Structure formats: C-alpha cells, structure tokens
Amino acid sequence: MAERKDFCIECRKETEYILxxxxxxxxxxxxxxxxxxxxxICTICGEEMSVPGIIDKxxxxxxxxxRKTEGxxxxxxxxxxxxxxxxxxxxxxxxxxxxxVTITRYLDGQIPSKEYSDVIKSAxxxxxxxxxxxxxxREKLTDAAYNKALEAANSLESLFSVSEKMLRVISYxxxxxxxxxxxxxxxxLYFIQGIYSALYGKAxxxxxxxxxxxxxxxxxxxxxxxxxxxxxxxxxxxxxFEGNDDALTDDEKRVIDLVINTYGIYxxxxxxxxxxxxxxxxxxxxxxxxxxPSSVLIPKERMMKYYAExxxxxxxxxxxxxxxxxxxxxx
Ligand SMILES: [Zn+2]
Numbered sequence: 001m002a003e004r005k006d007f008c009i010e011c012r013k014e015t016e017y018i019l020x021x022x023x024x025x026x027x028x029x030x031x032x033x034x035x036x037x038x039x040x041i042c043t044i045c046g047e048e049m050s051v052p053g054i055i056d057k058x059x060x061x062x063x064x065x066x067r068k069t070e071g072x073x074x075x076x077x078x079x080x081x082x083x084x085x086x087x088x089x090x091x092x093x094x095x096x097x098x099x100x101v102t103i104t105r106y107l108d109g110q111i112p113s114k115e116y117s118d119v120i121k122s123a124x125x126x127x128x129x130x131x132x133x134x135x136x137x138r139e140k141l142t143d144a145a146y147n148k149a150l151e152a153a154n155s156l157e158s159l160f161s162v163s164e165k166m167l168r169v170i171s172y173x174x175x176x177x178x179x180x181x182x183x184x185x186x187x188x189l190y191f192i193q194g195i196y197s198a199l200y201g202k203a204x205x206x207x208x209x210x211x212x213x214x215x216x217x218x219x220x221x222x223x224x225x226x227x228x229x230x231x232x233x234x235x236x237x238x239x240x241f242e243g244n245d246d247a248l249t250d251d252e253k254r255v256i257d258l259v260i261n262t263y264g265i266y267x268x269x270x271x272x273x274x275x276x277x278x279x280x281x282x283x284x285x286x287x288x289x290x291x292x293p294s295s296v297l298i299p300k301e302r303m304m305k306y307y308a309e310x311x312x313x314x315x316x317x318x319x320x321x322x323x324x325x326x327x328x329x330x331x
Contacts, residue, residue, distance in 0.1 A: 006051045008042040016043045017051060026062070033069060037061045063109070072117040073124070078106055080236040081124050086152045091145040095133050096123060124239045127157040160240055162220045165205040168248050169256060170221070171241040176260050182225045183214070183268030187275060190216040191263050193300070194280070196255040198307030199317055203300050204252055210295040211284035215275040219295065262322040274329050279306050 008015040017040040025034050037058045040051040067074055082092055093103040096119050106112050112120065123130045131153045138146060160167070166189070173180060173188060180188070189209075196204040209216045248256070263271060275281050284298045307316065315321035 004040070004051075006040070006049055008045065008047065008049050010045045010047045011042060015045075015049075017041055017049050018043060028066065033066060035062055035065050063111070067111065070114065070117075072112060072114065073120045075107055075109065077124060077239065078103060078120060080239045081120060083236040084152065084156065084239065085123075085130055085149045087145060087149040091141050091149070094140040095130075095137050095149065096120065097133065097137060125242060127153045127160065127240070131157070156237065156240065159224060159237075162218070162224065163205050163207050164247070166207050166218070166221065167241055169205060169252070172248060172253065172256055173260065174241070176257070177264055181268050182222070184271060185225070186217050186221065187215060187268060187271035188259055188263060189218055189221065190275065190303070191259045191271075192256055194303040194307040195259060195316055195322075196252065197300060197304035198311050199255065200251060201304075203304075204255070208300075209298045209303070211281045211298050212295060215272045216281055216298055217295075258317070258319060258322065261319050262326060266326070270330070274326060277329050 004017050004019070005014050006017060007013070008017070019038055020041050021036050022039045023034055023036055025032050027033075038054065038061065040049045040054055041047070042049050064074070066072075081087075082089065085092070087095065089103040089107060090100055093100055096103075096116075098116060098119075102116070119133075123133060131150065134141075134146060134150050134153065141149075162170075169189065169192060170185070173185065193204055193209065207218050207220065209218055211217075263274075266274075280298050280302045283302065284296045285292050288296075310316055310325055314325040316325060
C-alpha cells in the first residue's frame with residue numbers, strides 16, 4: 001500500500017495516517033440514520049485528520065448509504081434509464097409525468113422522493129411500464145423523442161421475452177456466482193427447473209426448455225445473452241434484471257442455492273456431460289434418426305418425472321445427495 005502522509009494539526013507536523021471506517025449518526029427529516037464513513041487517523045496521536053479528498057468521499061458515502069437504506073434510485077440508475085430507452089433528460093422527465101427539470105436536478109445530485117424514485121425504478125425494470133408512460137404523456141413529447149424511445153422500449157420488450165420468474169432466477173444466479181458462462185447458465189436453469197419440480201410438484205418458471213445438440217437450452221435466454229455479448233454486468237440493460245428480491249419464495253431460493261452449491265462448482269462442458277447422460281435430453285431427441293430437429297421440446301413433465309426418480313434414489317433435497325448423483329452420472 002502506498003504510504004499515506006499529511007499534516008496533522010495535533011502533532012504539528014507531517015505524519016502517517018491510516019484510513020478507517022467510522023459509524024456516525026445523522027438525523028434526516030426527523031429520522032436517525034447510521035452511516036459508515038471513511039476517516040483518516042494519525043498513526044502518531046490517533047486523532048482524525050483532514051486529508052485531501054476525504055470530504056468528497058464522505059459526501060458520496062452519505063448519499064449512497066441514504067439512498068440504499070431508503071431504497072431510492074441512484075444517479076447511475078437514471079443515467080442507465082436514459083441510455084436504455086435512448087431518451088434525453090427533459091423528455092424523460094415529461095414521459096414519467098415529472099416537471100420538465102426534475103430529472104436534470106436528480107442528475108445534479110438532488111435526492112428523489114420515494115414516490116418519484118419508484119416510478120423511475122419501474123421504468124428501469126419494465127419496458128411495458130415505460131411504454132405505458134410514453135402513451136400517457138405522448139402529447140408532451142416531440143415526435144422524434146417519442147418514436148425513438150418507443151422503438152427502444154419495443155426492442156427491449158421483445159428481447160426480454162422470458163418470464164418474470166426466469167429473470168428473477170437469472171438475477172439471483174448472477175448475484176451468487178462469480179462468473180457464469182452462457183453454457184453454464186443454460187444448464188443451471190435446466191437443473192433448477194428439474195429439481196424444483198421434482199421436490200415441489202410444479203414448475204418454477206413457465207418457460208419451455210429445448211434439447212439442442214449441446215444439451216438443454218432455453219432459446220429466449222440464449223437470444224438475450226447473444227445480444228448482451230456475454231457481458232451483461234457492464235451493459236446498462238442489465239438493470240432490467242434487477243427486480244424485487246421478494247419475487248422469489250424461500251423454497252425457490254433454497255433450490256437455486258442447492259444447484260449453485262452442487263452443479264455450480266462445475267464448468268459448462270462438464271455439466272453438458274451430465275445432461276447428455278440424462279433421460280429428458282436423450283428421450284426428447286430419440287426417434288428422429290439422423291434428422292433430429294435442431295430444437296426439440298423437453299416437456300416439463302419429463303423433467304419432473306426424471307428428477308423425481310433421481311430423488312427417490314439419491315435424495316436430491318440435500319447437497320450430499322445431489323453431489324453423489326452428479327458424481328455417479330459422470331463416472
Ligand atoms: Zn497526529
């Protein structure tokens with residue numbers, strides 16, 4: 001670490017300092033908030049020092065933590081919103097039913113009300129909602145701005161033709177796994193569907209799975225990530241994945257965690273070996289001879305039935321049972 005030195009007013013000389021986190025309580029609109037801010041501490045006398053950049057950093061920390069506690073959108077969120085719907089700040093303000101300069105003020109750092117923040121959040125996570133707002137405030141916008149934003153919303157809507165539940169599951173996977181390749185993601189979704197349906201007697205998401213040459217695939221998810229160029233996190237449109245955490249039930253999260261902690265430790269190619277030995281993929285492609293269509297349906301019932309059998313033999317509601325099953329399948 002680079003040596004940090006500055007003038008300490010207690011010691012009356014240049015001293016070394018270290019950066020530490022400190023909890024401070026601030027009262028905002030009659031409510032106490034605890035913030036974790038960064039302070040510089042003199043290594044000689046132990047007093048706080050005022051060093052360059054620390055005040056700006058603290059302002060940023062207060063702002064970020066306040067917004068997080070209150071569930072308010074950030075400046076970054078608003079910039080993403082403008083980017084994904086290809087709309088400027090004034091037309092965006094009018095589209096959302098705000099005053100003409102409201103978005104401009106937010107971009108300058110003013111903190112939005114909870115009500116307005118929720119409107120922004122809805123637009124950011126739902127092209128359908130954005131379109132509804134565009135229709136509502138059509139007459140306030142120029143033809144050019146309206147058409148451009150509507151076109152962007154339409155193309156996002158068709159891109160995000162996967163179910164709401166599927167988006168939440170993918171978002172949860174991205175949160176929990178450091179790195180997910182498109183091949184791996186497809187397999188994990190298939191395992192999640194199979195295991196959830198075997199344990200709870202119903203599908204977790206309605207999306208249909210297909211038996212492609214390289215294993216089970218959800219084509220809409222495939223298209224989505226083809227367009228994201230395998231780099232969803234850096235893509236402003238990734239905001240569309242971030243919905244409400246409560247959208248997943250405890251049972252659903254339990255199954256996803258189970259899959260993450262077992263199948264999730266293998267790479268995409270190894271997981272392909274597993275699915276190639278499993279009946280749902282094999283049976284779906286059987287009976288076509290050499291002319292297997294590139295995309296055959298794997299019925300949900302077939303997956304449920306298969307994993308119900310596996311459950312009887314291995315007990316797949318535990319990590320131990322699942323890992324043994326995977327191990328035996330790869331052997
Ligand atoms: Zn000192």
